[in-house]
Amino acid sequence: MAFFGTKKKESEGKAPPTRSHLESKMAAVPGHGDFYQSLKTRIHTKLIEKLDLSKIETMDRDRVKEEIGVIVEDLLDAEGVPLNRVEREQIVVEVQNETFGLGPLEPLLQDPEISDILVNTHKEVYVERFGKLEMTPVVFRDDAHLLKIIDRIVSSVGRRVDEFSPMVDARLADGSRVNAIIPPLAIDGPILSIRRFGVNPLKTNDLLARHSLTPPMMDFLRAAVKAKINMVISGGTGSGKTTLLNVLSAFIPAGERIVTIEDSAELQLQQPHVVRLETRPANIEQKGLIAQRDLVRNSLRMRPDRIIVGEVRGAEVLDMLQAMNTGHEGSLTTIHANDTRECLTRLESMMLMSGVNIPEKAMRDMIVQAIDLIVQVARLSDGTRKVIRITEVVSIEGGTITMQDIYTFERKGMDEQGAITGEFKPTGIRPMCAERILASGIELPDRF
Numbered sequence: 001m002a003f004f005g006t007k008k009k010e011s012e013g014k015a016p017p018t019r020s021h022l023e024s025k026m027a028a029v030p031g032h033g034d035f036y037q038s039l040k041t042r043i044h045t046k047l048i049e050k051l052d053l054s055k056i057e058t059m060d061r062d063r064v065k066e067e068i069g070v071i072v073e074d075l076l077d078a079e080g081v082p083l084n085r086v087e088r089e090q091i092v093v094e095v096q097n098e099t100f101g102l103g104p105l106e107p108l109l110q111d112p113e114i115s116d117i118l119v120n121t122h123k124e125v126y127v128e129r130f131g132k133l134e135m136t137p138v139v140f141r142d143d144a145h146l147l148k149i150i151d152r153i154v155s156s157v158g159r160r161v162d163e164f165s166p167m168v169d170a171r172l173a174d175g176s177r178v179n180a181i182i183p184p185l186a187i188d189g190p191i192l193s194i195r196r197f198g199v200n201p202l203k204t205n206d207l208l209a210r211h212s213l214t215p216p217m218m219d220f221l222r223a224a225v226k227a228k229i230n231m232v233i234s235g236g237t238g239s240g241k242t243t244l245l246n247v248l249s250a251f252i253p254a255g256e257r258i259v260t261i262e263d264s265a266e267l268q269l270q271q272p273h274v275v276r277l278e279t280r281p282a283n284i285e286q287k288g289l290i291a292q293r294d295l296v297r298n299s300l301r302m303r304p305d306r307i308i309v310g311e312v313r314g315a316e317v318l319d320m321l322q323a324m325n326t327g328h329e330g331s332l333t334t335i336h337a338n339d340t341r342e343c344l345t346r347l348e349s350m351m352l353m354s355g356v357n358i359p360e361k362a363m364r365d366m367i368v369q370a371i372d373l374i375v376q377v378a379r380l381s382d383g384t385r386k387v388i389r390i391t392e393v394v395s396i397e398g399g400t401i402t403m404q405d406i407y408t409f410e411r412k413g414m415d416e417q418g419a420i421t422g423e424f425k426p427t428g429i430r431p432m433c434a435e436r437i438l439a440s441g442i443e444l445p446d447r448f
Contacts, residue, residue, distance in 0.1 A: 043075050043095055068096055103149050104138045115196050121189035122146045131383015143189045150180045150192055171264045201246050201268050213387040214424045217407050225251040227440035228330030229433050234343040235377035240385040241334040242266055259299040261292055262310035292316040309333040315354035324370035340374045340391040344401055364401055368393055372433050380420045392431045404429050
């Protein structure tokens with residue numbers, strides 16, 4: 001019973017214990033395995049009964065947290081539980097997280113090293129650090145607790161999740177992408193996935209420091225963006241497509257009007273003239289759906305200099321390609337594909353989703369005329385993310401789209417630490433778009 005009644009001086013100078021630390025100490029006490037959760041639940045329930053929620057909305061958040069801390073301290077005194085100061089402070093913080101934040105997930109969201117949070121029912125929470133998955137000691141009280149957190153996330157962006165709409169995409173305040181799926185579709189219980197998008201997104205120097213590409217490759221892409229070269233960023237799930245899109249969009253001149261179109265707003269553009277559009281799901285009567293294709297069409301009436309589609313995954317690709325061919329040069333988008341050739345195949349298959357009967361040759365003509373560069377990114381087996389190919393779309397020969405690589409990543413093997421070794425190489429081919437870049441007043445160094 002050493003945990004209960006620990007003297008205050010034992011905690012002085014020490015960092016507050018983590019949630020898992022407190023729970024493990026509780027669990028070590030016979031008969032108290034669920035004590036921590038039950039105590040926190042009782043405190044939180046009594047707190048809600050005491051709060052005037054209508055006044056909280058108008059009060060300063062820091063002041064509210066301070067007053068809630070005082071109330072929780074009083075409630076702990078009333079419980080008569082002999083906890084030391086550090087442990088009391090930990091409960092105060094967690095009750096505040098339950099009241100204003102995302103409960104047990106808050107410490108994970110504050111960890112800058114975590115890129116993904118994967119909640120597999122209330123019993124298991126995994127995170128990804130540096131491309132590797134690891135299990136955490138974080139758990140929820142039960143499925144109802146997890147559902148409450150999911151509802152708090154989706155309702156904040158005007159979406160819902162229930163038995164009539166058991167799948168939902170949403171986002172957090174920092175732009176992090178959220179997907180939730182609940183029973184009956186999720187058999188074992190609610191599933192929540194959060195793709196982190198940091199408050200301070202990665203910039204050019206960050207990608208160079210991580211050896212995601214070389215300075216000449218970045219300079220070439222910078223010149224291509226400034227020269228309004230249409231570009232598609234291709235890659236698998238979690239390969240860093242959106243991160244690279246954010247970095248490249250920073251090279252767009254500040255005087256241009258940019259319209260962004262996304263299913264769930266993630267892009268964090270720094271230019272002053274940005275219009276952000278986001279799709280809307282159908283309501284409970286299956287009405288009111290606004291798809292990406294609707295937004296792409298509408299954006300053409302908004303006098304955009306550039307159109308950036310977060311990710312094309314359906315019929316909207318036809319309107320996107322038409323926009324690229326009708327005066328909206330320099331547009332950017334991402335697509336799920338594992339290779340540049342597969343990227344072209346996926347574009348064709350998505351054009352067929354539009355329901356318009358387009359001959360194969362016409363589709364390929366449209367692709368060649370619209371897209372200039374494909375930037376292929378990949379997450380390698382060691383967790384690193386690299387630009388493995390920059391490819392130029394050239395022409396059509398014999399009904400086949402021809403392409404030429406400008407830069408490639410040549411993989412050589414693995415070192416003793418399991419890290420991928422390799423080398424970025426220019427192919428020596430002068431890209432056809434180099435003339436357009438020069439015509440835009442941008443000089444490419446001879447090393448290109």
